[in-house]
Amino acid sequence: MSTGDDGSFLLAVDRALGRVENLFNDIGGLFIFALMWLTMAEVLGRRLFNSPVPGAIDYIEVGMVVFAFMGAAFCQRQGGHVRMDLVVANLKGRLLWVVESVAVLVAVVYVGIIVWASAQDAWRSYSLGDETLDAHVAVWPSKLVVPIALALLELRLLVNLWGYLRLVVLPDAPPWAVPVVKHVEDVAQDQIREVLGRIDGGSGPANGR
DSSP states (O other), X not given: OOOSOOOHHXXXXXXXXXXXXXXXXXXXXXHHHHHHHHHHHHHHHHHHSSOOOTTHHHHHHHHHHHHHHTTHHHHHHHTXXXXXXXXXXXXXXXXXXXXXHHHHHHHHHHHHHHHHHHHHHHHHHHHHTOBOSSSOOBSHHHHHHHHHHHHHHHHHHHHHHHHHHHHHHXXXXXXXXXXXXXOHHHHHHHHHHHHHHHHHHTSSGGGTO
């Protein structure tokens, strides 16, 4: 069915924002990898050589915020955040998109408040010269990560709101720029198909049977 709306501009915005989200998510992944090695070096150095990495705990503390927040917008795009959808799961059509729009609008307001408050906190930390106790690492860069990452999440929520409002007007249109959350049954079926595909792929002549 033709909807009379190709949504090309919405898709372009969604894809452009997605590239930034992928970058942020990759940065978070790199920090996980780096902090994993730092933690291992700290443990091995302390246990084997009685020589821990100086300031390792401080670096881990300030680095954790990167992977804790940088992937927030990416996760929202994938529909990976925890949802309470006992009611929403039973809704369809325009009513579903109206409820989703209201929920995202609440999230937009809430995240916007957090962005403003966390930005003020980062500025306060910079003004006071806030540092960690042991290695005297500046705290404000890690605090600045929070409003930056959540500002990207705010943009993603606004794009989601745009997508949901489009679906309110055109309920039969394809759901673009909104997270499509699968039902438990759909997830289970996908996992069953994946397992069966692996079994079928491994039971051919290549196994010598």
